Amino acid sequence: MTAPLPAALRHRAEGLAASLPPLLAEAEHLAATVMLGEHGRRRAGIGDEFWQYRSAHAGDAQRLIDWRRSALSDQHFVREREWQAAQSVALWVDSARSMEFSGSRDRAPKVDRARLLALSLAVLLVRAGERVGLTSAALPPRTGQMQLQRLAGRLCDTGATDYGAPDTSGLAPHARAVFLSDFLGDPAPVEAALTAAADRGVKGALMMLLDPVEEGFPFDGRTIFESMGGGLRHETLKAGDLRGRYLARLAERKDRLAALARLTGWHFTCHHTGDAPMVALMWLHRSLERVRG
C-alpha cells in the first residue's frame, strides 16, 4: 500500500472501530435478555428435528414411511420433520439526518436506538439460524457472526439527506423486512417501497421511532423550526399555537402508515426513544414470528 489513506477515512474507520464492539456488545446483551423458548418453524418441512407422525396418505413416497413407528401398529406412519429452511430478513435503518435528533441532552439520538434494535434483532435472528442483511444491495442476507460484524459496520453509515427513504434494491422475494425510521419525511417513497415489497411477497414490520419531544411538541413563543440538515425551515410566531395541529398531523401520519401496513400485511408500531428498548425488540421479534404464521 503506497498510497496513503485519506486522513478522514482513517478517522472514520477508527471511530467506527471504536464504536462497533460496544454496539455489538450492547446488541448481544439486549438479545440475551430475550427468552427464545422452543425455536422452530412450527410446521412440517425439511429439517433435522422431528416434527410429528402422521398417517401415510396415498401418494406418499414409500421411503418416507417410518417403519419403526408403523411396526407398532397396523397403520403406516410418515415421520415428518420440522421445516428448518432459513429465512432471509432484510433490515433498513433510516440513517438520514432527521434520525440524529434528540430532544434532550440525556437521551441518545433516534438513530442510536434504531441501530441498537436492528443489530439486536440481527443477533437474535442469526442465533436462530436465519440470514440477516440489509434491504439495499450492499449487504445481502447471510448468516453467521461475520455477518453481524459486517452488519454493524454498515449500520453505522450516516446519510446526508434530511429524511430517508427505504432502499429496496436488494430485497429478495418472499423475504422478511424490517424498516426502522421516524417516517417524518415525505411518505410517498415509503409507500412506494412498501408496495414494491408487497408485490414481491415481502412481509415485515414498520417501526416508527420518535423522540418524546416530537411526540409532545413542548414549544412556545416565536420559533424558527429547522430540519436537522437545515433544508426545511418553518417560522412561527407562537409555537404553542401549533401544538394541537402538529399532533393531529403526527397522528394522521401514524394512521396512514398503519393503514398501509394493514393493506400490505405488514406490522406497524411506534416506539419512543424515551421507553425501554426491550419492549421494542420483543415486538419486532414477535412480529417476525407472526409473519411466518
Added chain:
Amino acid sequence: MLGPIGFAAPGLLLALLALPALWWLLRAVPPAPVVRRFPGVALLLGLKEDESETDRTPWWLLALRLLAVAAVIVGLAGPVLNPQTRADGTGPLLIVSDASWASARDWSRQEARIATLLAEAGRAGRPVAVASLSAPPSGALAFRPAEHWAERLGGVAPQPRAPGGAGLDAFLAALPAEGFETVWLSDGLARESRAAALEALETRGPVRVIESPRPILALRPPVFEDGLIRLTAIRSPAEGAAEAVVTAHGPDPSGVERELARGIAVFEPGESEAGFALSLQPELRNRLTRFQIQGVRSAGAVSLTDDALQRRKVALLAPRDGREGLELLSPLFYLRQALEPVADLIDGGIDDILLAAPEVIILADIARVTELEADMLVEWMEKGGLLVRFAGPRLAGSEVSRGELDALMPVRLRAGGRMVGGAMSWGEPRALQPFADGSPFAGLNVPEDVTVTAQVLAQPDPELAERTIAQLADGTPLVTRRPLGQGQVVLFHVTANAEWSTLPLSGLFVQMLERLAVSTRPGRPDADDLAGSTWTPERLLDGFGTVRDAGNRPGVPGETLAAALAAEAGAEPLAPGVYASDGRRFAVNVIGPDTGLAPAVWPARIPVEGLRQASETPLKGALLAAALLLLLVDILASLKVSGRLVGGTLRGGTTALVLVLLALPGPAAAQTQPGAPDAGTARDDRLALRATGETVLAHVLTGDPRVDQVAAAGLRGLSQTLFRRTSVEPAEPIGIDLEADELAFFPFLYWPITEAQPTPSDAAYARLNRYLRAGGMILFDTRDADMAGFGFSSPAGRRLQEIARPLDIPPLEPVPGDHVLTRTFYLIQDFPGRHNGEVWVEAAPADAERADGMPFRNLNDGVTPVVIGGNDWAAAWAVNERGEPMMQIGRGRGGDRQREIAHRFGVNLIMHVLTGNYKSDQVHVPALLERLGQ
C-alpha cells in the same frame, strides 16, 4: 419642582415625550425568534398560527420596558428629594440666635442650620455676622466673611437664661446703621424683649425667622408642702396630650449620683401646665440635688433644689426636771416652736440621737455630759455636726469651761454670769448691737425690743473677739462660736426660753437659727433676709442643663441673690446654680415658680421657617437601580414570552433562586456557636472519664512547672514500665489540682513536695483525708535525698510536715526488711530514686510476730496509706516522648542499675497499691495447704 422632588437636569425629562414612540417601536418589533432543530418540521410546513397579534410584544412586557426606560430618563434627570431652595440674597447677613435655654434642645440642628446659612452666604460672598441674643457681643457688630464665622460657631452656645436685659438693649443700640438682612433663629418662646429687637432689626433690613415647631418643656422649681414635693412641668405650645417624665437625682448613700425617684407629668390637651406630687422619705428628700425632665437637654428642664426641700434633723436635749406643766418655762418650748415647721426634731438620749445622724444638736442649759458622750459629740462635730448650746442657770452654776476650755464650749466662762436690768439690779436690760460684717447674722435687722436681762459671761481670752458673732450693746458676747473639725459649737449666752432675754420671743431668733443653718426656710427669702451675706456658687447650670462644679467663682452679694430668687424684672441675671453661704444653700433656676411659657407670635410680614432641614436625598441611584432591576425582570419575561423559560421547571427554579439571591444580598445569619458547656463540670466529667476508663497514675500539681513536668514524665515512665513488665496497663498519667479535682478515681497519688507549694484549703484536706481513709495511697517525695534525716531540717521536709499535719496519717516507721513492698513483684531491699535514702511507711502493729518457719512477720492487712521519702523517684522514672530516660541517674552502669531498681520499686509500689496485701497473704499458704491435706 414636583412637590418635595426637584431635578438637577429637568431638561432631560423631555425625553419622556419619546416614550410613546418607543411604545410603537417596541410593539412593532417582535421578540427575536428561537431557532430550533426539529425533525417534525416536515409536519409543520404550511401551518399558520391563529392569533396574528402574537408577533407583538405583550403589553405588560412593553409597559415593563417603558417603565425601565422612564426610570432611566428620570434617574438621569437627577431627581432630588427635598432639594434645598437657594434663596440668594445680597448684602450683609446677620444671623442672630436666641441661644437661650429653650434653644438648647434643638441646638445641634440650629448649629447645622447656621452652618448651612454660612455656607450659602460664603458661596454668595456675603459678609456675615453671628450673634447670640442671650449673650450679645459687646461693642459694634462686625461683618466678616462666612469662613471666619464657620470656625467660631462653637463659641455660640445656648445660655442658661433668656435673652433680655441691659446687654440686649446695648447690642440693639449698637447695631450698624447700614442695611443688612437678618436671619433670626428663634427659640420659639414669647418674651417681652422680642418686639423691640424685631423692630430694631427690621429697620436695618428684611428679617427672616427660623424656629423649631417642637414643643418646649420646662420644669418649675419643686414646692414642698404638706409633706409632698409638688412638681410642675410647663410647655409651649400647649397642643395635644403629652407626657413629661421628671426624674429626681441625688447621691445615693455611697455618694454616687443616681436617679432617686421619678414621676410623670401628664399634659392634658390644651393645658400648658402639668404637675404631680412626689412623696419621698426625709432621708431621700434630703439627698435630692435636682429634678429634671427626662430626655430634654435644656437648662429649663432642670430644677436645682436647695434647702427649701431639705429638713434638717435637729436633736433637742434639755435637762430633765421634776417640774411639770410649765410648758412656757420649758427650755425647749421656743425652740420647738421655731423649729417644728422647718425641721425634723429628734428627742432622746445623746447616744440614741447620734445614731439618727442629726445635723444639729441643741443642748439647752445642759452643763455636763458624761465623758463618753462628750467624746461622741466631739467626734460627731468633727464630721460636720453643729452643736448649739444655750446657757441657763445650770450652766451658769456649773464649773464647765471655767478654768480651761471645755471641748463642747466655744469659750471659757466666767463664774456666775451677770444680771442686768432685773428687779434686783442696776441698769437697763441690754439691747443687741447690730451684727458685725463677718458674722453669719450680718445684715439682720435687730429689733428694738430684744433685750437681755441675764447672761453668762465669757472669759476675755485672746480668741474671744473672733469667736463672738453677736454681742450686746455694751460689747459683751451674746453668741459665740468655735469651729471644731468640720463642724462647730455655738453658744447662746442666754437661755432658750424667755427667762433671761426676750430674744426667743422675737422673729430675730428664728432668723438667727436660719442663719446658723439650724433651720431652713421653705419659702423664698427676701432681700432683708439675705442682706449683708455673700453667696458663693457651688454648682452652676449651663445652657444644656448640665450641672457643673462652679470652681472658684466670685461670691454674690445676698441682695443680688434675693433679687434673682424673686425674679425681679430688670434684675441683673444671675447664673443659675446653687449658691451657698454658711451651710445654707439657695438654688437659682432658669424657670421661676411663676414662669409661664407661650409660643412666640411673629407679625404676619415676617417669614417663619421650620428649623428642620430635610436633607437632600438624591434619587438618581435608586431610580437607575430600579431601571436595572426592571430590565432584569424584562430579561426573564422575554425569555418566558419567547418560550425559552419553558424548558423545564428546574431552570425556572434556578432563575427564581437567582432572583431571590439578588433580592437578598445579605448573607444568612451565621450559625450561632453552640453554647460552651460549663467548663468546670466539663472538666470534671472528662477527668472522671479518663480516670475511670483505665488505670491511671496521678501526681499532684505543685505549681512549679519544672517539678510538675518531671512528675508527669516520671509517671509516664513508670506507666510504660508497668505496661511492659506486668499486667497493669496504665493510661497516660494525669496531673491533679488538689483544690478542684476529685481524687476518688485514682489508686495512687505521687506528691512531690516543693518549698513554695501552697497549703491546701480545708476542702482539699477533707478530700485528701477521705481519699486516704478510702484506701488511696500517696507517695510523698521531698526530692532532697533526705539529707538531714527524715524531714527535720530540709526546707521541703519542713514544708512536708506543714502540709501533712492536717492529714490523717498513721504512725510511721522506716520500711522494715520484711515489708510487703519488698516482694510484691520484685524482690528488692532498696527503694532508690535519683537518691537512695530511707523510706517511711505505716508502722507495723506492735504485736506483729514472726510466725514459725516464716521469713516474714504476720504484718498488717491493709495497704500503707502513705509512703514518704526523699529519693526523687520521678526523676529516675522520667522518660521523654521517645521513651528515653530524661534524667541522668548516677554514673555509668551503676546509674543504670539504680534506675532499674527505681523502676522495680515503682512496680512493687503500684502492685502493692493495686493488690494490697496479696503477697503478704502468702505466709498463710502453708497453713492452707495443711488444712486441705486433712
